[in-house]
Amino acid sequence: MMTLRLTTLLAFTALSAMSLPAYAQDAATPAAPAARSYKPVTNDMILNPPPEEWISWRRTVDNQGYSPLDLINKDTVKNLELAWAWPMAADGQQESAPLVHDGMMFLSTNQNIIQALDAKTGDLIWEYRHVLPQLPSSWGYQLNQARRQKNSIALYDDKVIVATADAKLVALDAATGKVDWETQAFDTSKGYSYTVGPLIVNDKVISAISGCSIAGTAGGCFIAAHDAKTGKELWRFNTIDDPKNPEQEASWGDVPPENRWGGTPWTTGSYDPRTNTTFWGIGMPGPYSQLIRGSGEGAVLYTNNTVALDADTGERKWNFSHLPADNWDLDSPFERILVDEGEGDAAKHLLVTVPGKDGIAFALDRDTGKYLWSRETVYQNVVKSIDAEGKVTLNSDLVPTAVNQEVFVCTSVSGGKLWMAGAYSPRTQTYYVPLAEACNTVTPTVTEFTAGNAVGATKFGPRVLPPNITDGGVVEAINVADGSQKWRLNQRPTFTSSLLATGGGLVFGGDAGRFLMAMDEETGDVLWKTRLNAPIGGYPMTYEIDGEQYLAVPTGFSAQAGSSASMFPEIPVPSGSGNSLFVFKLRSDNAKTASN
Missing domain, CATH: 2.40.128.630 (Lipocalin)
Structure with a gap:
């Protein structure tokens, strides 16, 4: 197993010799938009938005996606x-997520084009086009990151905060679209990119990087906090290398940090001001099959986990594993929703989620990470059982034991839940x-790891319906x-x-x-x-x-x-x-x- 992994790694194409051209930012278009008053978005407003507005990705930082209107x-x-x-x-x-505040709609599209519109009439107020670096055409996965921008913006003070496909954070003046500050948060020449927008918490921009399954990003995938007024980094948390947690280090077996991939938190997290905790879902390990990965049969932390972090320091409070040893790219980074059931001292503080592509719903005590319940929603054959403590047992028959061994997996790499x-x-x-x-076949392969491309080392068959299901x-x-x-x-x-x-x-x-x-x-x-x-x-x-x-x-x-x-x-x-x-x-x- 280890020999196979090392042979694959030897094929990795070196990235250090590659350089990216210099580029500049193209400010608002049309030029010199008319002056417009704009009421700043305060920290209190982010925690308690006016009912008539949609200030954050899911309106509120608990990610409920609910409006009282x-x-x-x-x-x-x-x-x-x-x-x-x-x-x-x-x-x-x-995958766009419009935001509305003070009569203005802020719309982020692919290629990091940001437009401000009059929310009542649809008239354009300003436009900002972020100039992305020219990447080699062979960097297929990384090039595609700019075509899959989801909720790429957040509102704070008098700024629109943009997370870009070339791993920058940019602050735009909300009234004019002009750049206030920008910072190169991560090295895009290694493959890092942003595909989701940040969470604003108490003057901090808490963001999560993507691209962590690209060849050059081995050794680290991150949730990080930056100062919302300057862009200065305040802390970062590594989802695949945490020396402070011996259990996490041991979970990767003999795989050293420099040969680890995955753990991408590619959905914006939630925040509980009561405990000053931010919650994020983490994606699959890479390569996708443990046969190629070399990590053994156990859990690979923190992949396919929920992690709870102190919002001031980035220190881990707890983590919970939803899919301990993913072999099928059924990653679990999706929305974590915070719910209070009951009132006063009797209230239960829940985190509810369908975290991954297998479609299994979970509820956790968000103060402790304790498992409360789970529910299968669609047909799946990967998880065999979940016990009373929340320990997940996998269907071992679907874990490939040889290269090119095909297994039929439900749900699909396309979800289930996506x-x-x-x-x-x-x-x-x-x-x-x-x-x-949905279902599909999954087959581990020996794959050359090349610059700008994923290290999945897996072939997926076409998406098909499960047996005896027509809808x-x-x-x-x-x-x-x-x-x-x-x-x-x-x-x-x-x-x-x-x-x-x-x-x-x-x-x-x-x-x-x-x-x-x-x-x-x-x-x-x-x-x-x-x-x-x-x-x-x-x-x-x-x-x-x-x-x-x-x-x-x-x-x-x-x-x-x-x-x-x-x-x-x-x-x-x-x-x-x-x-x-x-x-x-x-x-x-x-x-x-x-x-x-």
Whole structure:
């Protein structure tokens, strides 16, 4: 096993001789936008955002994806109409997350193009285009990072904080788009990049780097904090090399830090001000198969874990393993949602999540990391059992013992659960999760590790449905108190967007078939739907201006829509990316008929 791993590593292409050209930043376009007043976003506002605004990635730092607005409700949703639409500035995977504050919408697209729009009219206020380095065409994985920018921005003070594909943090003036400061947080020549935006906590920009499965990034994947006023680094936490934890070091077996990959925290974390703790999900180890990786049969920490860190110091408080020895790229970095069940001293402080592609839901005590419950949501054959303490036992029959040995794995590398975030409603104490039924074959291979490319050393077969299942798309409504199912929606097209829960009793989301829909929070019944130009994507959100509630929905190409089309040829992906933003509101004669 070790000989095989070392042979593979000898093929690694050296990166130190490669250099990247110098480049400059291109400031706001159009030039010299008109002066506009802008109310700064305070730390208190981030913790308690105005109900009419959407300041953070999931509106609140607990990542619930919930808005209390109720003008658009079960009675009025049928009266939604298009208010305005906007074509996005770049193609690529549609994973955008619009933010709204003080009447301005901030929209981040692929290639790190940031636009400020009038949130009421859709008029452009300013545009910023980050100039990325020219990478060699052979650096395929790293080049693609700029085409998969998700929630790449955050709002703080009078700034828009941007996490870029070339591993920079940039602060823009929110009123004009001009650069205030920037810092090269990590070395992009090694393969590091940002694909998700930061979390703002008490004047800190807490971010997580991506690209940690690229050849040159061996030895470190990081969550880091920077000063929000200057960009200076304050602390960093290494997810695959923690000398302070002997258990973590031993979990990698004989693999030294310089030969470790993976552990990528590629979804923005959450924050609990009560304990000053930030929670992050961590991705799979690399290479994907333990046969190639050389790490042995046990857990590989902190991969596929939840980690709880002190927000001031980055010190680990606890960690929990959701998938101890991943051999199939079923990584577990997705949204960690913070929920308080009950009130006062009797309240339970929960962290709920479907952390990984296997689609298994977990609830943990977020103060201690103690396991509370778990629930399977879609068909999977990888996890054999989870005991009363939360220890996960894998199906050993699916662990390859030889190169080129093919195994049939459910769920798929495409999920199960993927980056599309679920939403929690405090009205119903329910976690709503977009899911997919899917399987594929997984085969470990001997692969040359080359600059700018992943070290997965794995071949994946096409996505197919599990045995005896005909519908690919699922929304599961889970009671957070005990993990029981409240309702389940099944349909043939796969869901391709995140979900939004609202005070109007609705759950919004959309699918590969281009349908945007509003579901009843209590039953899952579809109360309204409309078909748009492309698969529904990104992160639907809602806001209110001048007494009118708006619903903003990104559309466009996504890998999930593409893999869904391979299962359902009658639901093809449209030619062209179609990356756009559609903004709806109620017809004017219904705009003020809120259900109180």
